[in-house]
Amino acid sequence: MTDDEIYLGIALTVILATGSQILASRLRVPALIILLPAGFTAGALTDVIHPDKLMDQNFDVLVSMSVAVILYDAGLGLNLRKLTGRTRWIVGRLLLLGVLVTFLVVSAVAPAMFDMPLKVASMLGVILVVSGPTVVGPILDFVQPTDKVRRILIWEGTLTDPIGAILGALVFHAIATTDPVDVGRGYQLGQFAISMAVGLIGGVVGTALLWLTLRTLRLGETLGTLAQLATVIAVSAGADIVREDTGLIAAIVTGLAVTNISGFDMPARRPFFETLAQLIIGLLFVSISSTVTPASLVPVLLPALALVAVLVLVVRPLVAYLSTAGSGLSMGERAFVGWMAPRGIVAAATATAFSADLARRGVDGAARILPVTFLVIVGTVLLYALTAAPAVRMLGIVKPARTRILLVGGEPWVVDLGRSLRSAGLDLLMWAGLTPERQRIADAGIQLAEGDLLATATNPGARLEGVTAVLLATDDDDFNALASVVMQDSVEGPVYRVGPPHESHGVVAPYTGGDILFGKSLVRHTLAARYEAGARFLVQPASAPLPSGSETLFVVHADLRLEPVTEKRRATPGEGDSVVLLTSGTEQ
Secondary structure, eight states, X not given: OOHHHHHHHHHHHHHHHHHHHHHHXXXXXXXXXXXXXXXXXXXXXXXXXXXXXXXXXXXXXHHHHHHHHHHHHHHHTOOGGGOOHHHHHHHHHHHHHHHHHHHHHHHHHHHHHHTOOHHHHHHHHHHTTOOOHHXXXXXXXXXXXXXXXHHHHHHHHHHHHHHHHHHHHHHHHHHHTOOTTOOSHHHHHHHXXXXXXXXXXXXXXXXXXXXXXXXXXXXXHHHHHHHHHHHHHHHHHHHHHHSXXXXXXXXXXXXXXXXXXXXXXXXXXXXXXXXXXXXXXXXXXXXXXXXOOHHHHGGGHHHHHHHHHHIIIIIHHHHHHHHHTTSOOOHHHHHHHTTOOOOOHHHHHHHHHHHHHHHHTTOTTGGGHHHHHHXXXXXXXXXXXXXXXXXXXXXXXXXXXXOEEEEEOOSHHHHHHHHHHHHTTOEEEEEOSSHHHHHHHHHTTOEEOOTTHHHHHTSTXXXXXXXXXXXXXXXXXXXHHHHHHHGGGGBSSOEEEEOOOTTOOOSSGGGOOSOEETOTTSOHHHXXXXXXXXXXXXXXXXXXXXXXXXXXXXXXXXXXXEEEOBSSOOOOOOTTOEEEEEEOSTTO
């Protein structure tokens, strides 16, 4: 290829990877639905995008290194301390039965369907056991099932990725190292053990390097992020140099160790790694799908559709039924768990890496692994993405749209505001630090959050599950300002704060961004003074006439979503909505 063609190929790949994800976000569909057809179409229409021509034999190495970074980032999200109770039990059974049943069924039916030997069918079977949060997450974000179901499916999808990658590497070595001088299964098990040992040692080395850079040297956010990226690439490459395809194991082990060893305190949000992983996913899917030719799809199209039917209609429902028996889930929740197992990036990446390597080794039928995997990914993602929303509604497991509020503060006016919000039908809990304030909240009959809730929320590695909005209304403006910044990544929804006094000389509050509740005229000390003078909060239908001198603070929509009036936005009520007002007190 000429230099101009290489420039054009790289630019087109990046544009398709980015543009497809932007379009998918606007359409609120999983990015794979756009990425795979875009890459496949571009590969069919032009040669400049083909990774084999852009990078020759280096593409497999790039795929392996890229997937290592993705799996390290996924490993950082696997805090096993959060996997507790019934969820741990259900997820554990889904992983065990899902991997086992999927592997056995695919390995059993693939030889007849695709005319491939059993060892290649076992490679396909282990590739198709994975799901992945990069596919499941966007679908669940769109259809909004109950928190219980969402938590189970996200944990399952996240954990199956590394498990599938490890099993894929082991099966690959079993196939690749088998030759006439092998001495039976004991030899292959020994090869498995060596691969696992190399990957685990790489993970230990990576963990030690990150402890040195992040804990001992205490590098800042920028250098710390660079140290993580360099460490993952180094240990993954080093492990692969020592023994092929063990780098993924090293990357996964490093991520799991970092997030589960006390002392690292990794943040819940990692903007650089999230952006990098998102870009890598787009580039990989476009590049991988461009290598799949129409000629390779035609012979396996109908059998692949039959395999999708087996996976969707037989394997997944059976696994879900057995895994959720006696779990306490409702029939609707169990049914939806049985209707959600799309395949994603790890299946595509491992199919690309392993099938190409096996084909170069002359293994019969290995060339069919990638087109079959491609069709299974497209089929499952399309099917689940298009049917998930109707299924959730039909099964009656749609997450309620109502807002769950955490109101922080304990002054009399704040507690009275909490009482009014609760009377409007909202799910509310409050937190305050001082004992008299906490007693005042309890006396008002409002649910009191745990004493360490706010400390947990301001921990960079924590998430406040279930809370969809935070209202910060303490009598310390600097605290409100700092907490509004720190808590942004710990809450599913927005974080608001009452405004500081005008011309304030506080250390932080006057200079911190974020949306301010109620606008510039109703800052904290003004609200407290007006309440002290007799002003009160009133909840009434939006259609009713507003009392003279009242000001609208919140709109409570008919579906119990809370929309506050802020410095940047005026809330507009609709038919059937209610409003929370601040009145002069004479209307009470």
